[in-house]
Amino acid sequence: MAKRTERIEMRVSPEEKMRLRYRLSETNLDTLADYIRSMVLGYKIESKLSTEEKQTLGEIKNGLHDLKRLRNLIHQDARAELLDQLDDVLKRISKILDDRKM
Secondary structure (H helix, E strand, O other), rough: OOOOOOOOOOOOHHHHHHHHHHHHHEEEOOHHHHHHHHHHOOEEEEEEOOOOHHHHHHHHHHHHHHHHHHHHHHHOOOOOOHHHHHHHHHHHHHHHHHHHOO
């Protein structure tokens, strides 16, 4: 990407600025400049996770902890096949959570 050297200034009302900041807060962007640039140039803007999505991912994390505890119990009984399958499930869930960066 080319270095950004040009400036564009614009004036907005206090209400417009408040609305822009609110809209910015719903995204993963850091600055109003990033938000306005993305909107005007049609860049993809990703939203922050909703409360429901955060809750769902939290429940997945709790399930992951339960599965790890179960894995440890299975390991104590040395059931290799079940242990391998459970390890695979744990890896897939961990990858999902890592991809979501939560």
